[in-house]
Amino acid sequence: MSGYTSGEIMVTAAARQISDGDVVFVGMRLPLLAFMLAKQTHAPNALGLFENGVLRDQPATAPIITMGDAPNQAGALRLCGLDEVMSLLSGGRVDLGFIGGAQVDQWGNVNTHRALKPDGGQVRLPGSGGGADIACLAHRLLIIMNHERRRLVPQVDYITSPGWGPHPGWRQEQGLTRGGPAALITSLGVFTFPQGRAELTSLHPGVSLEQAAQATGWELTCLPDLETTPEPTAEELEIIRRFDPKRFWTA
Amino acid sequence: MGKARDKVKSLSQAVGELVRPGDSVALSAALEGFIPYASAHEIIRQGIGPLTLVAPISNISIDQMIGAGLVERVIAAWVGNVSTGIGYNFRRAVEQGLPRPLEVLDHSNFSITLALEAGARGLPMAVGRSPLGSGMALENPQFKSFTCPHSGQKLLAIQAVNPDVALIHVQRADKEGNCQVWGAAGFTKQAAMASARVLVTCEEIVDSEVIRRDPDRTLVPGLLVDAVCEVPWGAHPAPVQGYYDLDNQYYLDYAAATRDPAQAQAWQAEWVDGLSGREAYVAKLGGARLQGLMVSHSRPSAPLEYGW
Numbered sequence: 050m051s052g053y054t055s056g057e058i059m060v061t062a063a064a065r066q067i068s069d070g071d072v073v074f075v076g077m078r079l080p081l082l083a084f085m086l087a088k089q090t091h092a093p094n095a096l097g098l099f100e101n102g103v104l105r106d107q108p109a110t111a112p113i114i115t116m117g118d119a120p121n122q123a124g125a126l127r128l129c130g131l132d133e134v135m136s137l138l139s140g141g142r143v144d145l146g147f148i149g150g151a152q153v154d155q156w157g158n159v160n161t162h163r164a165l166k167p168d169g170g171q172v173r174l175p176g177s178g179g180g181a182d183i184a185c186l187a188h189r190l191l192i193i194m195n196h197e198r199r200r201l202v203p204q205v206d207y208i209t210s211p212g213w214g215p216h217p218g219w220r221q222e223q224g225l226t227r228g229g230p231a232a233l234i235t236s237l238g239v240f241t242f243p244q245g246r247a248e249l250t251s252l253h254p255g256v257s258l259e260q261a262a263q264a265t266g267w268e269l270t271c272l273p274d275l276e277t278t279p280e281p282t283a284e285e286l287e288i289i290r291r292f293d294p295k296r297f298w299t300a
Numbered sequence: 301m302g303k304a305r306d307k308v309k310s311l312s313q314a315v316g317e318l319v320r321p322g323d324s325v326a327l328s329a330a331l332e333g334f335i336p337y338a339s340a341h342e343i344i345r346q347g348i349g350p351l352t353l354v355a356p357i358s359n360i361s362i363d364q365m366i367g368a369g370l371v372e373r374v375i376a377a378w379v380g381n382v383s384t385g386i387g388y389n390f391r392r393a394v395e396q397g398l399p400r401p402l403e404v405l406d407h408s409n410f411s412i413t414l415a416l417e418a419g420a421r422g423l424p425m426a427v428g429r430s431p432l433g434s435g436m437a438l439e440n441p442q443f444k445s446f447t448c449p450h451s452g453q454k455l456l457a458i459q460a461v462n463p464d465v466a467l468i469h470v471q472r473a474d475k476e477g478n479c480q481v482w483g484a485a486g487f488t489k490q491a492a493m494a495s496a497r498v499l500v501t502c503e504e505i506v507d508s509e510v511i512r513r514d515p516d517r518t519l520v521p522g523l524l525v526d527a528v529c530e531v532p533w534g535a536h537p538a539p540v541q542g543y544y545d546l547d548n549q550y551y552l553d554y555a556a557a558t559r560d561p562a563q564a565q566a567w568q569a570e571w572v573d574g575l576s577g578r579e580a581y582v583a584k585l586g587g588a589r590l591q592g593l594m595v596s597h598s599r600p601s602a603p604l605e606y607g608w
Contacts, residue, residue, distance in 0.1 A: 128482065
């Protein structure tokens with residue numbers, strides 16, 4: 050891999066999942082950059098919702114770390130409360146939502162609550178934030194995570210943000226009437242969920258299938274026409290670095 | 301039951317009068333912005349606990365109070381450090397019971413908002429769909445699934461939450477506690493309406509006429525408010541629109557300083573217990589650092605005509 054970081058190709062792959070005109074529930078960290086990138090390239094009419102209560106159709110006016118930073122509020126279309134943006138989500142008006150996490154399993158269930166240690170102890174993680182709400186209520190869910198065997202596990206230790214569940218129809222049984230994971234974007238490739246289970250769809254340039262299989266905790270399967278993820282263009286890298294000038298998120 | 305008209309107090313007096321051992325306290329209701337760090341630090345300084353804390357994304361305010369040994373229960377959607385991830389005091393409390401055991405009732409951001417909204421309306425529960433399917437819906441007794449009598453859909457009954465006190469930080473308020481906020485406010489309004497008492501810290505106390513010039517900006521009316529404290533920089537290192545932006549370095553330094561429990565105690569001694577109050581905290585930050593956080597790209601709103 051040369052000329053860009055794994056964080057930058059993840060941002061680029063995530064941005065390509067945003068269609069022009071999409072209403073996007075923007076998470077933190079890499080998804081925040083993916084939204085900025087999509088806005089500046091192929092999706093100028095995308096609208097971003099932030100759970101603290103921001104609706105904006107332009108990138109932040111300066112680089113930001115969190116959704117609450119002043120440049121993410123200046124120039125917004127609406128500043129309101131969490132109840133209002135979550136009502137838009139619950140009402141079915143959000144096309145796409147992004148989440149990250151500590152663990153994801155082959156059905157796209159995401160864990161940000163607690164992980165079991167080999168000695169039987171537990172690691173307590175921060176919790177849901179808005180992750181569960183996005184996973185339950187957005188029409189399409191995109192998951193972004195570093196590709197490591199301890200993160201891509203056969204079954205998560207705790208479901209924070211429900212994915213497709215272990216069998217067809219599981220989401221409906223839970224009372225979830227829409228949504229579900231559409232893609233999992235990792236530092237090694239991109240998975241999609243054609244039958245509710247993760248199938249490798251593309252590998253990032255320079256990554257071998259063996260390398261991906263070794264870093265995946267479940268039995269890796271791929272779509273027949275496995276592709277290579279397009280590299281970030283010079284323009285895309287320039288935009289990402291403008292919004293993350295210190296490489297705080299993409300280093 | 302009316303509240304006093306002139307509610308202006310010092311922060312130490314307001315905290316001493318309004319926050320009591322055993323209370324449930326809502327704070328950090330606006331997520332990353334407007335976090336009432338000055339009030340949280342004053343509670344730590346006065347050693348008021350044990351407390352139940354209620355929050356959405358709390359950032360490090362809750363982590364600090366847990367580290368001080370004042371928290372026995374958290375009802376929240378996320379506890380950590382937004383800039384770095386893990387809140388180390390929170391982890392130690394859950395995993396090792398240090399400095400005291402901690403019960404966590406896990407919510408999502410939406411469900412805790414709905415729980416407060418139900419509390420604000422005097423109802424025993426709210427109705428939600430999220431987080432059905434999650435471990436939270438199974439483990440937190442505040443969630444019970446039921447079948448909607450109208451549609452037959454499976455839904456969640458979310459138990460109402462009515463905190464004893466809400467701590468909120470705003471840009472400006474008058475002496476009666478009419479609070480004006482511009483910027484994304486999370487569930488600030490619901491927290492104030494659901495709580496029995498409200499303690500307001502603000503960047504500036506303004507004349508009531510300033511409030512009346514733009515009443516749409518009033519997020520929390522004085523009728524809900526018990527104390528108003530003028531505390532400039534009261535939300536640092538969180539951002540307050542129009543006054544100062546995020547101090548990210550402070551969050552990075554906090555993460556590095558709290559990984560080890562002895563160092564975490566030293567952090568508290570340096571930044572909370574060893575300081576007499578917010579003025580000393582601001583002086584410790586120093587003018588150059590504060591200057592770098594202040595508004596450098598002015599963007600005032602257009603005046604509105606409210607006349608007749």
